[in-house]
Amino acid sequence: MLRKTKTPIVFLAGYFLFLVQVIAQDKGSNAPASYYQQVIHQRSYKIVAPTGIADSAKFYRVEAIVAKQYMQLGQIHDSANAQIKLAKSYTDKDQAKLAIAEIEKQRTQVLEKLHVSYLQQLGKELTPTQIDQIKDGMTYNIVNITYKAYGEMVLTLNEQQKKQILTYLLEARELAMDAESSNKKHEWFGKYKGRINNYLSAAGYNMKKEGEEWQKRIKEQKLNNTNS
Numbered sequence: 001m002l003r004k005t006k007t008p009i010v011f012l013a014g015y016f017l018f019l020v021q022v023i024a025q026d027k028g029s030n031a032p033a034s035y036y037q038q039v040i041h042q043r044s045y046k047i048v049a050p051t052g053i054a055d056s057a058k059f060y061r062v063e064a065i066v067a068k069q070y071m072q073l074g075q076i077h078d079s080a081n082a083q084i085k086l087a088k089s090y091t092d093k094d095q096a097k098l099a100i101a102e103i104e105k106q107r108t109q110v111l112e113k114l115h116v117s118y119l120q121q122l123g124k125e126l127t128p129t130q131i132d133q134i135k136d137g138m139t140y141n142i143v144n145i146t147y148k149a150y151g152e153m154v155l156t157l158n159e160q161q162k163k164q165i166l167t168y169l170l171e172a173r174e175l176a177m178d179a180e181s182s183n184k185k186h187e188w189f190g191k192y193k194g195r196i197n198n199y200l201s202a203a204g205y206n207m208k209k210e211g212e213e214w215q216k217r218i219k220e221q222k223l224n225n226t227n228s
Helices: 002-025 035-051 056-088 093-123 128-138 142-153 159-176 182-202 207-227
Strands: none
Touching (some): 035 056, 056 093, 056 128, 093 128, 142 182, 142 207, 159 182, 182 207
């Protein structure tokens, strides 16, 4: 039993080390693209398109970088989730918790390394503004949508408060870029929206009231547009 409870943690460390090496050495493949790979490339194409890259060779280099990032993220998350599933099957619940915590720790470390490498690759091809466009494309433009919404909801925000809101949202974007699914990406933004609301509440804003007043203004605007 002792050997069984320790296995997930011991195996995990070696496995993730192997995974990092595989990712670092991955130079691509000449094998026919799977349906999944085709979907990833289509998604990556749409993400890169708004950057306005005129040079087609450069465009497809960037598209390949983005597609490869998605594929590697998928490998990391699928592998970690499989190990978590294995850990949950162990009868010693304390050891299972330790194993899962180690898996999540290793996952975070691998993702952080991949994140840095990815941005370095993009930095060789794109301007900072274009990189921001890629980041927004990978996170459904939630930064801009949410920042605009806060400005419309809380009409008396000062410049410092606007800056802090944007800082929180940009931090959320960096984390959401590496998330494994749409829901997980939205969860990161949800967590940071909570921080923004707490920040504004501490500054004296009644966020419930601000939200209600904003919804009233939206309804009034819709009614005015209908009647005009």
